[in-house]
Amino acid sequence: MPAPAISAITWRDWGDKAFASALSEGKPVLLSLTATWCHWCHVMDETSYSHPTVIELVNQRFIPVRVDVDQRPDLSARYNQGGFPSLAFLDTDGRIIAGKVYTPPDEMIKLLEQVSTDYSEGKRLAPTYSTPSRSTTARKQGATQGPVLKRLEELYDTDFGGFGDEPKQPPFEGAWFLLSLYQKNGEPRLKQIICRTLGGIVDGLYDLCEGGFFRYSVSRDWKVPHYEKMLYTNARLASTFLQAFQVVGKSAYKNAAVGTIDYILNNLRDSSNAMFWASQDAGEEYYRLPWKDRYTASKPSIDTTIYTGWNAAAASALLHAFGVLGQASYLDKALLVLDTLWAEFDRDRGLSHVVGEPAGRPRFLSDQVHALTAFLHCYQITGNPDQLERAKGVMGSINRLFSASDGGFYDVMSEKDSEGPSLVGVRPVLENALLAEAFVMLATITTDNAYLDVAKATLEAFTGVVPGSSYLGPQGLRKVEEDEERLFAPAASAWARAMDMAESGPVSLVVVGDTSLGATNALVRASLKATTPGRVIQILDSVDQLDVVKRLGFPANEAPAVYLCIGNQCLAPIRSPRELSKWARPGALTSLAN
Structure with missing residues (x-):
């Protein structure tokens, strides 16, 4: 991520050169994790990272490295401190010495001096990671939903909908899980949870003026949004509301989905290549303007990065909308995205994280999974066997590049594929659950039970950590994802939905x-x-x-x-x-x- 012009800190890229400098100069690495859409990241740039004393301390006593968390989700998962911005202090092997989220200038100065002193005196105590053991408790078929459903019921906010207290995140994975249960058994209490939750999201996070959803709410009642708009969040919510419209039948859900897709098409679509940009900045002052003033005011800036996985999710939402609403333009736009992604596909290395990025950058499981799912959705919508072959091709590369010997799939390509210290292995529950669903779909479509066997083995790898944790790997990582799991259980919801699909059959x-x-x-x-x-x-x-x-x-x-x-x-x-x-x-x- 480009360093802000207002800062005189000599930011470096993550890579071997930065850590070699840390070793030769005897300095710790200061890793700044930030994002273009993050309001408090901008505030920290304008305050702490622009303070003369902070600049002097960072440049003299640290090797400063700056990373965009959307560009490098693997580093975010391992080094985030529970929110953004995050700053993590690392030794020359990439182990965490200390860390913190947003830090104002006075606190930042004290933290920099303390970490620098401790490091020079040899007081750096990097955390010792231990891998949690997996449960070997036998489970009865059909019993996998129970603990996850119980957890969601415990977290359910009976007053405002959603799960947990503040901050409130739109729980699209939880909503899909509950919709799948309600579709299966028709229990009224599930419908009540779904409708109150989706109603709260629309009332608090939906932009009635321009369409689309804001990222999350600071308050429990959904009424104080964080104003950034993310392509991925909006794509997933569009599909969620379409699914709710199909199951529950409320036209308000269809309207929210259509308004969200219109927002994506009108604001995040690159007309030169038919792909979708990543996000629109928070722009708090802009979104608080009266509607008539917003039409003439400068719009919040847009991150024009084209992420593979997020574009695949957008294509899936468009395909879903075509299936439900029958509007041919949705299908046409989805096909353009998928054709571009397939042109980028390398059978030996899978799909890149950013469309068109040079070779040598890390490949992530999430991009492959969302692309695989989109190709499978396209096959189901169109019946075109070429889309099924594309899905099989992506599935093959996932098996070769990401699989773990003892079950499940790693979040980053298993062989070292980028500069910097080697990263500890992490198997995320969410992406593995979505992948398992795709395996079940393939098994159903092809009648090849080998796909089903892999789906079950993948899900079984996580029986010891679900519900409760978002990943399998060394403890103490993925603090943002772990907080989200504690608040609204997205990974557990996807896992339970996939496990039911694998065991009961779709x-x-x-x-x-x-x-x-x-x-x-x-x-x-x-x-x-x-x-x-x-x-x-x-x-x-x-x-x-x-x-x-x-x-x-x-x-x-x-x-x-x-x-x-x-x-x-x-x-x-x-x-x-x-x-x-x-x-x-x-x-x-x-x-x-x-």
Whole structure:
């Protein structure tokens, strides 16, 4: 991340040269973790890092390194101190000596002097990491949801919705988990939690003027937002509200989703390449203006970095919107994003973190997982087998580059791929859960149970840390993610949802028919609208894909039909959209699932 012009600190990039200087000069490294969208990062730049005494101390006694946490999520996960900005003091091996979040000038001066003195006197005590043991307690099938659901119920805010106290984060993973349970069993209490939570998010975080959601709320009642708008957050919330509209049926959820997608398209889309920018700055003064003044005021700045994973999430949201709402432009824009990502794909090295970045930069699991999921969604929406082959290609690179020998997948490519000290291995629950869902989808679509075996093994690797922790690895890392897990359990929610999908089997909707016929396309549209949490859809053209239809055991010469199954139990062929819609109601498939 470029150093601010107002600062005279000689910031360096993370890499071997910085740590070599730390070793040769006998100085600790001061690592500043910051972000373009972070309000308090800007404040610290303008105050602490611009104070003459701080500048002098940092330049003389430390090796200052500055990192954008969006550019290097691996460093953020290992060195953040519980928020942003974070400053971490490191020894020459990259181990933490001390750390703190936002620090005003007077406190900063004292901290710099203390760390410098202790380091020069040999008093640096880097934390000793220990890896938590995994539980070997046997679990009964179907019991995996219990502890996670109980945890969410304990955290649930009955007054304002959401989970935990302040600050309030929009819990899209928790909402998807509860939506999947409600779709399955139709329990009214789950609907109540979902609706109160989503209502609070819309009332407090949705920008009624320009659309889109602010990142989070400082207050418990959602009414005091932190005003930055993130591509990833908005993409995931758009999908969440679309999913809630499908399951619950409230038009307000559809309106919020459409307004959010409009915000992304109008404000974060690069018209020159059809990709999406990362975020829009907080701009607190701007967002507090009357609407009429906002139309003429300078808008908050935009980070124009194009992140692979976040663009894949945006493509998934657009595909979801096309499936639910039928607007062809959403599909067209999603396809442009996915074509660009596929052009960037390297079978030997996977996908880069930033689109178009040079070789030699680290590759992250999160980017691969979101791209894989988007290609799978595209296959389910379009029936285009090329999208399935793309998904398989990404899956293959994930297996080669990120897998751990004892289960699960690392957050960074397993071989050392960038400069700087070697980083300790971390296996994040959230990305592994999303990956396991993709494995289950592939198993369902291809009928290859090898994918299902990997999904179950991946999820089983985390049984000793869920719920409660966001990762498997040395203790004391991922402080932001650990705080989030304590507040609203996003990783545990994704894990429980994936585990239920792996153990119980997804609801499979296979549309078989000649796609040139209106009757087939009517069933396709109805299936897309009915594709709620835990459902996998497959569109098979009985003419062009006759061999696949026969291989999967479906009749090829009958009238168009939808075959709805859970595991090995199937309904009779469904031949009308109206008949299919009744099986999309919450709790409708309870008898079949049992």
